[in-house]
Amino acid sequence: xxxxxxxxxxxxxxxxxCGNLSSMSFQWLASFGFSDSMVPVIKELYGxxxxxxxxxxxxxxxxxxxEPQIGCIINGVTCGLEEERANGADIDDExxxxxxxxxxxxIAGIGDAMIPGMWVPLLLSIAIGLAEGGxxxxxxxxxxxxxxxxxxxxxxxxxxxxxxxxxxIDMIVGEAASRVREAFNLLGAIVxxxxxxxxxxxxxxxxxxxxxxxxxxxANDVLNNIFPKLLPLIVILFCWWLMSKKNVSALKVMGILxxxxxxxxxxxxx
Amino acid sequence: MEISLIQALIIGLLSYLxxxxxxxxxxxxxxxxxxxxxxxxxxxxxxxxxxxxxxIIVGVAVQIVxxxxxxxxxxxxxxxxxxxxxxxxxxxxxxxxxxxxxxxxAIATAVGAIGTIFHNFxxxxxxxxxxxxxxxxxxxxxxxxxxxxxILPQMVxxxxxxxxxxVILYLGQSYANEIIAMFPVESYVMRTLTALGGMLPAVxxxxxxxxxxxxxxxxxxxxLGFTLVAAIGIxxxxxxxxxxxxxxxxxxxxxxxxxxxxxxxxxxxxxEL
Numbered sequence: 001x002x003x004x005x006x007x008x009x010x011x012x013x014x015x016x017x018c019g020n021l022s023s024m025s026f027q028w029l030a031s032f033g034f035s036d037s038m039v040p041v042i043k044e045l046y047g048x049x050x051x052x053x054x055x056x057x058x059x060x061x062x063x064x065x066x067e068p069q070i071g072c073i074i075n076g077v078t079c080g081l082e083e084e085r086a087n088g089a090d091i092d093d094e095x096x097x098x099x100x101x102x103x104x105x106x107i108a109g110i111g112d113a114m115i116p117g118m119w120v121p122l123l124l125s126i127a128i129g130l131a132e133g134g135x136x137x138x139x140x141x142x143x144x145x146x147x148x149x150x151x152x153x154x155x156x157x158x159x160x161x162x163x164x165x166x167x168x169i170d171m172i173v174g175e176a177a178s179r180v181r182e183a184f185n186l187l188g189a190i191v192x193x194x195x196x197x198x199x200x201x202x203x204x205x206x207x208x209x210x211x212x213x214x215x216x217x218x219a220n221d222v223l224n225n226i227f228p229k230l231l232p233l234i235v236i237l238f239c240w241w242l243m244s245k246k247n248v249s250a251l252k253v254m255g256i257l258x259x260x261x262x263x264x265x266x267x268x269x270x
Numbered sequence: 271m272e273i274s275l276i277q278a279l280i281i282g283l284l285s286y287l288x289x290x291x292x293x294x295x296x297x298x299x300x301x302x303x304x305x306x307x308x309x310x311x312x313x314x315x316x317x318x319x320x321x322x323x324x325x326i327i328v329g330v331a332v333q334i335v336x337x338x339x340x341x342x343x344x345x346x347x348x349x350x351x352x353x354x355x356x357x358x359x360x361x362x363x364x365x366x367x368x369x370x371x372x373x374x375x376a377i378a379t380a381v382g383a384i385g386t387i388f389h390n391f392x393x394x395x396x397x398x399x400x401x402x403x404x405x406x407x408x409x410x411x412x413x414x415x416x417x418x419x420x421i422l423p424q425m426v427x428x429x430x431x432x433x434x435x436x437v438i439l440y441l442g443q444s445y446a447n448e449i450i451a452m453f454p455v456e457s458y459v460m461r462t463l464t465a466l467g468g469m470l471p472a473v474x475x476x477x478x479x480x481x482x483x484x485x486x487x488x489x490x491x492x493x494l495g496f497t498l499v500a501a502i503g504i505x506x507x508x509x510x511x512x513x514x515x516x517x518x519x520x521x522x523x524x525x526x527x528x529x530x531x532x533x534x535x536x537x538x539x540x541x542e543l
Contacts (some may be wrong), residue, residue, distance in 0.1 A: 018293035023403060023423040025396035032403050032419045039412060054410040061407050068298055109481060116340045117478045120303060124337055125506035127309055131330050134323030138330070139313035143304055150299050179524050183517040186491055188482040190513035192338065193495020194506055196475040199334045201468035229500040235469050236496075239476035240489075250347040253473050254383070261465040265458060270465040 002045055002086045004079060004162075011040040013158045016075050017151075020068040029065040034075070034100075041079050045086040056082065059093045066104035067111020072154040074103045076161025077168050084165070103172055110181050113188040120146070121195045200232035204269050271366040273359070273439050277318050282435035284314060285355035286428045290346075291392065293420065302351075308332035308378070311354035315362060328361040331371045332378040335467050338474030340481075347473055351431070352385025353378045356438050363443060364450050373455055376463030379470060388430045399423045491516075 016037035023032045038060045046052040066074065078100060085091040123142050131138020161168050171177055206219040223230045235257075242248040242256070264270040273281075287295050288306035295301040304310055312329015316322035336350055360381065361374030399418045406414025438446075453459045479492050498504055498512065 017299065018297045019420060020293075020297055021291045022293045022297075023396050023399050023419045024291050024393060025400050026393050027397055028400045032400065032415070035407060036415060036419050039415070043412075050410055054408070057407045057410060057415075061404065112340055113478065113482050115303070117338075117481065120307075121337050122506055122510055124307065124309060124333060128330050128333060129505070131309060131326050134326040136313065136322060136326065138326060139310050142307065143310060146304055147296075147300060150303070151296065154299075179521055182524070183521040185482040185484075185488075186520050187510075187513040187517035189479065189488065189491035190495035190498075190516065191506070191510055192475055192478045192482065193492040193497070194499040194504075194509040195338050195478075196472070196492070197496045197499035198506070199337050199471045200475060201334075201471075202465075203468075227500075229496075232472065233496060233500075235472045236475050236479070237489075239472050240479045243476055244480045244483075250473055250477055251386075253476070254347045254470070257469050257473065258383075258466060261462050261469060265461045265465055270461065 002083060004041060004044060004083050008040045008044045009076075009079060009159070009162060012037050012075065012079060013072065013155060015040070016068070016072065016158075017154060020071075028063065030068065031061055031064045033068075034064045035061040037075060038078070038082070041082055045082055055093075059096055062097055062100070064100065064104060066108040067115060069115055069150050069154045070111035070157065071104070071107050072158040073161035073168060073172070074100060074107060076158040076163075077103070077165060080162045080165035099166075099169060103169065106173055106177075106181070110184060114184060115150070118184075118188045118191050119149070122191060125195070125198065196232065196236050197229055200229075200236055202231040202235050202270075204231065206269050271319065271321070271363060273319065273363070273443055275436075275440055278436045278440040279432075280318050281315055281355055281359055281439060282432035284311070285351060285435045286431040288354065289351045289427060289431050290389070291396075291427055292424065306351050306354045308336060308350075308354045308358055312358050312362070315355070315359050319359075319362060321362070321366070324362055324365055325358075328358055328365055328371060328374045331375045332358055332361060335375060335379060335470050336382070336474070338471055338478055340474060340477050346386050346389050348379075348382040348470070349385025349387075349389050350382065352388060352434075353382030356385070356435055357381035359439055360443075360446050363446065367447060367450075369450060370455055372464050372467075373450065373453075373460055375467045376460055377450070379463055379467045388434065392427055392430050395426060396423050399426075 016033065019036055020030050020033035022036075024030065035057055038056065042053055042056045046056055060078070078096065081091055081096050081099065085096070123145050127138040127142035129138075130141050164171065204220050204223070208217040208219060210216055220231075227233065239253050239257075242253050243250065248256075261270060284305060286292060288301045288304075288311065290298070290302050292301050295305065305314060309326070309329045312325040312327075312332065313322065314325075316325015316329075319325065332353060336348065336353065339348065339350055357378030357380075358374075360377050361371075364374050364377060365371060399422050403415055403418040406412075406418060479489070483489055483492070495509060495513065498509055504512075
């Protein structure tokens, strides 16, 4: 009965955390980060049997991409599967690959929504408040809270994935999980709304002359009286519409914004 | 304020350590998501240049532009790393020379846009190391895999980050001042860059909205958060608590109805997958 030692599992976690994107390219992204993180596991389970070692390495060099920090749970699950396989369970390459591929999508979605979408902007917003006037508490707060929460969280997820094994697949793509994801999406959407209202800044200099020199109509005030921060909201919804309805890439949307700001300044709107 | 060669080198090294693919500071966690946040890079550059306060002030201003930046699948609309190190340093220089914080933000934004070249070039050249890594895997050559995954791509990446940073900061600092002096705050170029800097966070926000909404009507959740902050002016922690309440209620509420409508739940799941 082969059993992965805690030391090996810790090594695998650390290799993944550090090296997940080390050799990233358009074609492969985190593939070799994944295969490299499996090296200590493969050595312990199949050490000596070169043929099995090569087969295992190949198994883990398929295309792979997910949110790496939350994604630690997939690495844990895979370590568990490899252990079962080495003990003679009927798990072929196909099974392991389809589990990895099946999990990386949902985890990438929820991970991007949670880490850069929610946790980073939330901590940064607090840190920006603390940093007022150049106070060093701001950056220090962010460094301490982000590093400790994410490092501990991913370590926990990795070992949770390993312990639960295939049961955690239910945890990630099962019925309860889809409700949890839906709840996180809801929370994410609300927080992102706050980020948009706080940090997107669009104002117009446009002024309508009324003949009365002392009381021109300032367009920006009129718009803000209709709905506060109406212009930023319009810009956000415009970008969202372009990306989700017209399938325009983020890079092209930026190009469009550059054109809009150039034209807007030229006609005196901004 | 002048940047010495040593200072430029240290900033270049930090820029490399904070780049997206660099593994040495616990990967993304300590690098990309910590020291490459302009708030943190401003703080660190402030320490190096001996003016922490200005560093943080410029860092905060640049951070706001990039607060919601997400990089799905390694695609980058803006190179945060170049903005955080080259951009923030140039911004600090500008402010020390009497420029406004807004022009510092404009510079960082421009640098961030140009910086995507470094990132895409890295993604492109890494394909070469990848093909060598595949060969190593086929032979079961662990050293070859480590070499082509950890060492060689990182040596190239270090060059991509350190060389431009040092060259621009050390050799370019005098030109930078002249260029900045050519474009006063009210000039067309600066006004365009300032307007762009105000709009840029919208791209990140929109990417996130796209990710967290499945149906068009879900946009109402985003509007709720937006309205609470824009109209009522609550802060982010309060918003997170209100959002947490709704998320929790949503979770509990769907739990009771799921037994009755199991079929619809599995349909939802299929759509998501």
